[in-house]
Amino acid sequence: xxxxxxxxxxxxxxxxxxxxxxxxxxxxxxxxxxxxxxxxxxxxxxxxxxxxxxxxxxxxxxxxxxxxxxxxxxxxxxxxxxxxxxxxxxxxxxxxxxxxxxxxxxxxxxxxxxxxxxxxxxxxxxxxxxxxxxxxxxxxxxxxxxxxxxxxxxxxxxxxxxxxxxxxxxxxxxxxxxxxxxxxxxxxxxxxxxxxxxxxxxxxxxxxxxxxxxxxxxxxxxxxxxxxxxxxxxxxxxxxxxxxxxxxxxxxxxxxxxxxxxxxxxxxxxxxxxxxxxxxxxxxxxxxxxxxxxxxxxxxxxxxxxxxxxxxxxxxxxxxxxxxxxxxxxxxxxxxxxxxxxxxxxxxxxxxxxxxxxxxxxxxxxxxxxxxxxxxxxxxxxxxxxxxxxxxxxxxxxxxxxxxxxxxxxxxxxxxxxxxxx
Amino acid sequence: xxxxxxxxxxxxxxxxxxxxxxxxxxxxxxxxxxxxxxxxxxxxxxxxxxxxxxxxxxxxxxxxxxxxxxxxxxxxxxxxxxxxxxxxxxxxxxxxxxxxxxxxxxxxxxxxxxxxxxxxxxxxxxxxxxxxxxxxxxxxxxxxxxxxxxxxxxxxxxxxxxxxxxxxxxxxxxxxxxxxxxx
Numbered sequence: 001x002x003x004x005x006x007x008x009x010x011x012x013x014x015x016x017x018x019x020x021x022x023x024x025x026x027x028x029x030x031x032x033x034x035x036x037x038x039x040x041x042x043x044x045x046x047x048x049x050x051x052x053x054x055x056x057x058x059x060x061x062x063x064x065x066x067x068x069x070x071x072x073x074x075x076x077x078x079x080x081x082x083x084x085x086x087x088x089x090x091x092x093x094x095x096x097x098x099x100x101x102x103x104x105x106x107x108x109x110x111x112x113x114x115x116x117x118x119x120x121x122x123x124x125x126x127x128x129x130x131x132x133x134x135x136x137x138x139x140x141x142x143x144x145x146x147x148x149x150x151x152x153x154x155x156x157x158x159x160x161x162x163x164x165x166x167x168x169x170x171x172x173x174x175x176x177x178x179x180x181x182x183x184x185x186x187x188x189x190x191x192x193x194x195x196x197x198x199x200x201x202x203x204x205x206x207x208x209x210x211x212x213x214x215x216x217x218x219x220x221x222x223x224x225x226x227x228x229x230x231x232x233x234x235x236x237x238x239x240x241x242x243x244x245x246x247x248x249x250x251x252x253x254x255x256x257x258x259x260x261x262x263x264x265x266x267x268x269x270x271x272x273x274x275x276x277x278x279x280x281x282x283x284x285x286x287x288x289x290x291x292x293x294x295x296x297x298x299x300x301x302x303x304x305x306x307x308x309x310x311x312x313x314x315x316x317x318x319x320x321x322x323x324x325x326x327x328x329x330x331x332x333x334x335x336x337x338x339x340x341x342x343x344x345x346x347x348x349x350x351x352x353x354x355x356x357x358x359x360x361x362x363x364x365x366x367x368x369x370x371x372x373x374x375x376x377x378x379x380x381x382x383x384x385x386x387x388x389x390x391x392x393x394x395x396x397x398x399x400x401x402x403x404x405x406x407x408x409x410x411x412x413x414x415x416x417x418x419x420x421x422x
Numbered sequence: 423x424x425x426x427x428x429x430x431x432x433x434x435x436x437x438x439x440x441x442x443x444x445x446x447x448x449x450x451x452x453x454x455x456x457x458x459x460x461x462x463x464x465x466x467x468x469x470x471x472x473x474x475x476x477x478x479x480x481x482x483x484x485x486x487x488x489x490x491x492x493x494x495x496x497x498x499x500x501x502x503x504x505x506x507x508x509x510x511x512x513x514x515x516x517x518x519x520x521x522x523x524x525x526x527x528x529x530x531x532x533x534x535x536x537x538x539x540x541x542x543x544x545x546x547x548x549x550x551x552x553x554x555x556x557x558x559x560x561x562x563x564x565x566x567x568x569x570x571x572x573x574x575x576x577x578x579x580x581x582x583x584x585x586x587x588x589x590x591x592x593x594x595x596x597x598x599x600x601x602x603x604x605x
Contacts, residue, residue, distance in 0.1 A: 156553060156569075159551070159552040159553065160551040160552060160553065160569060162552075163550075163551040163552035164551065166551075166552070170586060181460065181461060182456075182459050182460050183459070184461075185459050185460065185461055185462075185465070186461050186465050186489075186490055187461065187465070187469075187489035187490050187491065188489065188490030188491050188547075189490070190490050192461070192465070196459065282487060282490055282491065282492065283485055283487060283492040283546075283554065284554060285553040285554040285555075285556075285567075285568065285569065286568075287556075287568045288568065289553065289568070289569050302570075303570050303571070303584075305584065306583060306584050307584060307586075308549075308550055308551075308584050308585065308586045309586070311584055363568075364568065364569070364570055364571035365571065
């Protein structure tokens with residue numbers, strides 16, 4: 001992995017460059033010859049897909065910023081002008097708005113992949129923690145971006161999310177209110193708020209790009225985990241990243257772009273909320289205010305708690321909990337493939353996240369089969385925290401894992417391949 | 423040897439002194455970049471509004487904008503006043519009046535929620551997460567916040583849900599029997 005380099009400059013020019021700025025060597029060692037476990041499956045292609053999503057958001061975002069006006073009186077109309085007047089403005093905007101959802105869909109699959117195969121376990125703890133940081137930055141960026149069209153959902157979403165900080169009043173009186181006023185630059189969400197959110201929305205993607213660099217750097221020290229969760233033991237266990245995984249990633253990227261295109265061209269408003277086509281009105285809150293789908297599980301947890309401060313702490317705690325996963329999981333085995341008990345709780349956890357998302361999407365008084373949804377949300381919240389803080393440590397200790405294969409090569413190629421190689 | 427020790431001491435002093443000056447300087451330089459986000463004097467200056475009460479019939483509510491927030495001005499019916507008076511402060515989640523015209527610890531009696539019993543002036547911002555509650559809804563004859571389900575009674579006192587406090591009563595005064603100035 002890191003350390004040895006297989007790069008040999010082929011021409012005088014590339015040798016000259018290599019001695020001064022070894023960039024071709026870096027590209028060769030990290031993206032071409034990089035030894036990668038030979039058994040990576042479809043779920044390992046989302047890293048590449050996510051890099052693509054970030055690129056799409058940055059490119060379309062730069063274009064939109066050429067036409068958008070960050071002013072409370074003009075923002076809504078400037079977005080309408082992008083949709084109607086700007087050449088291909090509708091396409092760029094729909095790619096950008098759909099792109100946010102496709103980005104989050106990919107990041108959730110990427111995270112669940114990591115959870116299932118134990119990719120957060122030693123020595124990959126920092127990769128996971130940096131990933132949680134990227135996820136947080138993505139949520140902040142998505143939130144700032146959602147405010148920019150200055151529709152009803154933009155305005156009230158901004159009000160509710162920034163008001164989360166006002167709960168600090170219950171710990172230090174007036175501090176929370178001072179923070180919200182500082183965030184708003186006014187007594188309420190207004191022009192000053194919109195301007196600074198635009199500035200931050202433009203900034204954060206580049207910070208994300210930087211942190212993604214750290215994420216990949218940290219990944220290249222131990223190399224990829226794999227579906228078996230066992231370490232690479234010999235060169236037989238690996239294949240070079242190029243062409244094996246460049247092509248595999250490209251293939252699944254094409255399928256993902258196909259799905260992306262279906263939404264952009266056939267259901268561009270599928271992920272949106274019709275209320276956001278109504279200009280912001282500071283005097284009327286829409287009757288059903290819901291966040292974007294990717295934040296619904298957390299929203300359900302917030303609403304499940306009938307006390308303001310505790311509700312906000314649960315919301316924050318649900319995300320902060322992710323940071324501790326590498327140490328909450330006490331199992332010696334990484335992959336759930338060999339963890340018959342944990343595997344079941346993992347799938348229950350995935351279903352739990354969907355249930356919480358459903359609860360978050362429904363009205364505050366919603367009832368399902370005679371049971372108020374708030375109780376379902378409370379159960380779901382309990383399982384969410386119980387999964388990480390109770391099941392993960394306990395099951396790791398009591399579970400008997402299935403026997404692990406001797407090596408990746410043996411598992412993939414059968415016993416014949418394990419004969420000593422020259 | 424002595425010269426060497428002297429040198430080390432002088433170096434230590436320079437090290438600590440420049441570090442301290444640097445830290446104080448960085449903190450001082452950071453403040454303008456933090457404070458620029460606070461409301462400017464121009465924003466702080468736009469803070470009063472006058473409301474004509476003559477056209478508001480008993481049982482009606484008018485919403486005006488003040489400091490970017492909705493302001494509820496509600497004309498109470500005798501029945502509503504009677505019902506609000508009957509509520510004991512001890513049964514309220516928030517026992518404090520939240521009336522900017524009164525001391526901070528004034529109890530949340532119906533009388534303490536306004537300057538005159540038939541007139542109610544409230545900032546229409548849910549004390550949970552800032553949505554605007556809808557009037558004449560909920561189980562208490564007051565407001566229901568659709569965002570997260572908080573309910574307020576006819577004097578804007580919180581009765582149910584995640585909201586921690588009663589709707590805030592702003593600073594206001596009666597200019598005449600039919601005109602108030604808020605702020």
